[in-house]
Amino acid sequence: xxxxxxxxxxxxxxxxxxxxxxxxxxxxxxxxxxxxxxxxxxxxxxxxxxxxxxxxxxxxxxxxxxxxxxxxxxxxxxxxxxxxxxxxxxxxxxxxxxxxxxxxxxxxxxxxxxxxxxxxxxxxxxxxxxxxxxxxxxxxxxxxxxxxxxxxxxxxxxxxxxxxxxxxxxxxxxxxxxxxxxxxxxxxxxxxxxxxxxxxxxxxxxxxxxxxxxxxxxxxxxxxxxxxxxxxxxxxxxxxxxxxxxxxxxxxxxxxxxxxxxxxxxxxxxxxxxxxxxxxxxxxxxxxxxxxxxxxxxxxxxxx
Numbered sequence: 107x108x109x110x111x112x113x114x115x116x117x118x119x120x121x122x123x124x125x126x127x128x129x130x131x132x133x134x135x136x137x138x139x140x141x142x143x144x145x146x147x148x149x150x151x152x153x154x155x156x157x158x159x160x161x162x163x164x165x166x167x168x169x170x171x172x173x174x175x176x177x178x179x180x181x182x183x184x185x186x187x188x189x190x191x192x193x194x195x196x197x198x199x200x201x202x203x204x205x206x207x208x209x210x211x212x213x214x215x216x217x218x219x220x221x222x223x224x225x226x227x228x229x230x231x232x233x234x235x236x237x238x239x240x241x242x243x244x245x246x247x248x249x250x251x252x253x254x255x256x257x258x259x260x261x262x263x264x265x266x267x268x269x270x271x272x273x274x275x276x277x278x279x280x281x282x283x284x285x286x287x288x289x290x291x292x293x294x295x296x297x298x299x300x301x302x303x304x305x306x307x308x309x310x311x312x313x314x315x316x317x318x319x320x321x322x323x324x325x326x327x328x329x330x331x332x333x334x335x336x337x338x339x340x341x342x343x344x345x346x347x348x349x350x351x352x353x354x355x356x357x358x359x360x361x362x363x364x365x366x367x368x369x370x371x372x373x374x375x376x377x378x379x380x381x382x383x384x385x386x387x388x389x390x391x392x393x394x395x396x397x398x399x400x401x402x403x404x405x406x407x408x409x410x
Contacts, residue, residue: 107324107325108191109187109191110187110188110191118188118191118192119188120154120156120158120184120185120188121154121158121160121173121185121188121189121192122152122154122155122160123152123160123188123192124192125192125193125194126160126162126171126173126189126192126193127162127168127169127170127171127193127195128169128193128195128197128198128199129165129168129169129170129171129198129199129369129372129373130170130171130172130173130189130193130198130199130200130201131170131171131172131173131201131203131362131365131366132172132173132174132175132186132189132200132201132202132203133172133174133175133202133203133204133361134174134175134176134177134178134181134204134309134310135174135358136153136157136158136159136174137354137358138174138203138358138361138362139159139160139161139172139173139174140159140161141355141358141359141362142161142163142170142172142362143161143163143172145165145362145363145366146161146163146164146165146170147163147164147165148163148164149161149162149163150162150163157174158173158174158175158176158185159172159173159174160172160173161173165366165369165370166366166370168369168370168373170366170369171189173185173189175310177277177309177310178228178230178275178309178310179228179230179231179273179275179309179310179312179313180230180275181310182230182310182313182314183230183231183233183313183317186200186313186314186317187317187321190317190321190325190329193327195327196326196327196328197327197328197329197330197376198327198328198329198330199247199330199332199368199369199372200314200318200329200330200331200332201247201251201331201332201333201334201365201368201369202310202311202314202331202332202333202334203333203334203358203361203362203364203365204308204309204310204311204333204334204335204336204361205308205335205336205337205338205357206219206271206306206307206308206335206336206337206338207281207306207307207308207337207338207339207341207347208305208306208337208339208340208341209272209296209299209300209304209305209306209307209341210267210300210303210304210305210306210341210399210400211340211341211400212399212400212402213267213305213306213337213341214265214337214340215337215338215339215340215349215351215352216265216336216337217260217265217266217267217336217337218255218260218265218266218267218334218335218336218337218360218364219266219267219268219269219271219305219306219334219335219337220243220248220251220252220255220266220267220268220332220333220334220335221243221268221269221270221271221305221308221311221333221335222242222243222248222268222269222270223240223241223242223243223270223271223315224241224242224270224271224272224273224311224312224315225270225271225272225273225299225304226241226273226312227272227273227274227275227280227295227299228273228274228275228309228312229275230275230313231312231313231316231317234316234317234320235316235320239316241273241311241312241315241316242315243315243331243332243333244318244329244330244331244332246330247330247331247332247368247372248268248332249383249386249387250332250368250371250372250375250381250383251332251333251334251364251368252266252268252386252389252390253367253368253371253381253383253385253386254334254363254364254365254367254368254371255334255364256386256389257367258360258363258364258367262386262389262390262393263389263392263393263394263399267305267306268305268390269303269304269305270302270303270304270305271304271305271306271307271308271311271333271335272296272299272304272306272307272308273307273308273309273310273311273312273313274307274308274309275309277309278347279292280292280296280307281296281307281347282347283295283296284343293343297343300341303396306335306337308333308335311333314331314333315331318330318331330372332368334361334364334365334368336357336360336361338352338357339352
């Protein structure tokens, strides 16, 4: 079943595409998506009338598409269905490459967060299913994303983190509720997420998880969704969100490299080639309790 609007030419109404490759990178930032072309063979870059960037090309023989989705879950709920419906293969892997703000003192600017699930603190996905329904990363992708991040120099338990993410539909008032007239209510809400171990806060990933589950009930194909987030601000209960000194271009390239490496690992597994992910599981098992990171009393994480 397809639900999106089409133009008279058969192209999608907002992205203006008719077909996409099964390995897909997405991000809210058009400039981040344009940089994907630098990694691809025979890249084609298209910018539609609504400003969404679409890049197609090849990476190590893989057909890659990259699309800018716009900011917030409401935009993703329009663009992602058009992406899903434009893939004709019997599977697709969609990786969101985004930024987030830390919700833990030990998670710092420059770290990478691989979400395993979302706190659905937004309303856009409730048009599909109520908030009691979980939004979870495709479990098949989690070890691949961790291995891809490690291959790019990140170390689990030091500057690479795994855990829930807070997905919101407002940037300034939900993550920093001190500015809101509803500050007392919203402060307690975000504090409860922090206490339960939510790693960082972003604005789109819950839509990926909910739409995946919806479409897999109607389309005869597998849909895998994952996310890699670059943390761009340290955690603070009060005050402005400080992203000063963030090198946006460097962040974009780091995320793209992680995403493309994850695609390569996925293809190897799909072709039944050997991919050693035992090391990733060993690292996961050797992580310290979260309380030790909070207190600062932890052993050095296992080396690569």
